[in-house]
Amino acid sequence: MSTPSQPTPGPAFGAPSPYEKQPQQQAMPPLDPQAAVSLRGLVKMFGQHRAVSPFPLDVPSGSFYGLVGPNGAGKTTTLSMFTGLLRPDAGQASVHGVDVWADPMEAKRRLGVLADGVRLFDRLSGRQLVTYTGRLRGMPADEVDQRTNDLLRVMDLEDAGDKLVVDYSAGMTKKVALACAMIHAPRVLVLDEPFEAVDPVSAANIRDILNQYVANGGTVLVSSHVMDLVQRMCTHVAVIADGQLRASGTVDEVRGGLSLEERFVDLVGGRGTGEGLSWLRS
Structure with a gap:
């Protein structure tokens, strides 16, 4: 028997996440039909591990949106769920107003996906x-x-x-x-770590292509853990860690006068020290 802390998949998928009914969780607003991508309470469990917890996120149409977080933060899982590559345990997602799981064929016509590791x-x-x-x-x-x-x-x-x-x-x-x-x-491009292991010349070429795509009315959602690249490239950013949304908005709003990397470290934490490595000193 599932406990209240674990989502239960079933025929009600596509309805609001069961997390919304719990008093300790903030109620989710409805999906935004004007957003290029709208996420509400997506949840994914792998055994007893919750890879993604419920949160609302809207990607404005015509934006260059960065989804950033440390390794294992839940970025790829989140992207996989709303692009139809991985079925969520609960929650909803839409692409330009089309529910990804209620009408997957139409939603996928509007998406172009570059998945990491496929x-x-x-x-x-x-x-x-x-x-x-x-x-x-x-x-x-x-x-x-x-x-x-x-x-x-x-x-x-x-x-x-x-x-x-x-x-x-x-x-x-x-x-x-x-x-x-x-x-x-497609109207929306979803790119999971598109610059990983790419040489600087190819990376610059890809950035030019994506910038032109956005200038012509497209929307790009890109995941990365390279803060400098996201700060230079994106108009909006969302920071996730441990499967939870820590901040979202325009790049300037999120970084709050700091560099995006500094703000990222503040939000995510977990920075270690070099103590105990005295044997590395010459």
């Missing part, structure tokens, strides 16, 4: 992989061909288009995965 079909060439992704989305062949050519050119992958993805560098792999996420012209 294997690509790397025995295809870059061109084949992007083309395959577009056709999988049900797009006409001629439109897929045109968009594939455009994306490979913008990603600086034209010369590597006929090369197997398994032979790509880390930066090239991130770029072709981003091309796959963008092929269907």
